[in-house]
Amino acid sequence: MNVTFTLLDWLWVALFLLLMIGSGVLFYRLGKRSESDFFLAGRGLPWWLPASSVYATHTATDTPMWITGVIYQHGMAGIWYTFFSAWAAISSFVSTRIFRRSLAYTQAEWNVVRFTGLGSELLRGWMAGWQFFMNMFVLGWVGIAMGKVCEFLFGWPTWIGLISFSLVCAIYVLAAGYWGVVMADFQQGIIAFLVIMIVSFWGIFVAGGPTGIIDKLAALDMMERINPFAFTGWWSGSFPAAWFVTMLIIAVLGGFGMGTSIDWYVEAQRIQSAKSVRDASYSIWWGTLLGLVRNSVWAVSILAFFVLFPGMTETADYEMGWFRLGFDYLPAGMLGFFFAAILAIHLSTISSHLNLGALYATRDLYQHYVNPKADEKKLVQVGRISTVILLLGSFFYGLMMEDITSWLIFALWIMAAGIWLPNILQVIWWRFNAWGYLSAWIANLGFSWLVVWILPELGVIPELLDYQQFWLLMLLGALVFIPVTYLTKPESMDHLVHYYVMSRPIGWWGPVRREAERRGLITPAGDLAGLAAELSRPDDAKRK
């Protein structure tokens, strides 16, 4: 499909790009003040700014393709694939609060706040390097998705879409750092949300409205497509209920931990940029809710696309469904506005990952290992250089993405499965130590290869469904990290007490709490009950 733009369409696009570059110019002075400004906007943002960034960042160019794919395939039940982001439900009031109080710049740095000694340093170095690579990979992944959209619309070679818009984005990220990211995200979030609503409702209208969609589904004898619980059985089929239960457990209970979702690493930056614990909690909760509501609207519009074009079998055809609703049916003059919104979706993700990857490179690698005495000016300079390296690396990844996608999806999967439980234990259990956590990462790497690829290939075990792999990898990992934890020393009590008083974690922290009470650093629970009773008494009773 090739789209022809009018002058008005190109004006929309030019106006939008100027607005974004303007964000960089406007906030240039704030961004260059310090490392804290360049990467966390000085830790002073009200909740709605990081919330809009959470929403905008997780609305990428490939998101509508992916959601279209699962809804077209499974009907409304496919919406549960998008529910992995619900880790934020519990996290907003548990791990977000704890992480914000730790003040760690990154999840890598958090390892040396929570743990101590050589184990914590190994964890920090590993996580920082891995996150630098992951951000480069995500940039390449999202960049090539933009390349495909431009190829689909204008017939351009994919590299043009990959490189050109990421370069524009880099201007305001290099100029203003996270200030530029978050201010542009706010505008991009509004534009993207509005246009997603307009295009989706337009598509629903074209399909005959809600009743038209249901009537056509009935005529196709596919009414189960509006049932969000239309599973293929408890254990079997392409969409078993056991998968659903596993997904709910991973998503919801994962909120007690840190890093149980790949999105956590991006949100960690937003959490620390909020001006208070309360602002951090609400930014994650409301930003995620906005994304879930967006998915719901998308889901209905994809049902509209399904009744307009039923029977597509090729993923490459139907995954562009939502884009087609916009480009096929919006009136002339609106196409440029739609494309500007696609750019908004694209740039918000690119800018966030450019700045986040640079944060790991600057704070956890350069400042930690190379030059601990670097001044603020130098750190901002290194932040900018890291941004350029990430950008260039992402072009390289983007252009070779077709070859490495399956490897990298595997890399994403291994961190989700066997590390899920340790990611929770690091928050809720005082005795879990750096060596236990490190052994979980290493064991998971080996077990994942065995369970997902090698053992099925050798015929030792059958090919397992993804939810079965999850439980097996979790069990195998626990057989390693629990003995390792008990066979190695706990973290030093001094370190744990300091961490406990500062972060006040939830869960099994009894020995640490008692030590903190003994040192007079926190009020004993019994005294608190007395204090509460005293406060609740009427004033005249207190006087007596």
Place this chain on the structure above:
Amino acid sequence: MPFIRRTWTAIEADEWTKEDWIAIILSPLSYVLLTLGVALSLLLLWYGYVMLIVGIILTAVLHWVIDPKLKAISAEYEKKQQDYLYELEEKVRWKHFTREEE
């Protein structure tokens, strides 16, 4: 004392209490109901409206329960944040680890 506390001292708010657990239970329920409620309401299904309304009510209750506590935690923590930031810079440096190991 009322079942839901809405006035907190800073010290009390630092503890994990039943108000936190109410938020932990209500929050995922709100997400599920709002996600399904919006989608099914757009299809004009009556149970979609019910889910949406219950989801909105639960969201309001959730914030009513947890907001006073979050305010108390935040106010107290912000007073200490500058000192904690200074300590953080000391604690996360590589020299800290080498000194300890020596």
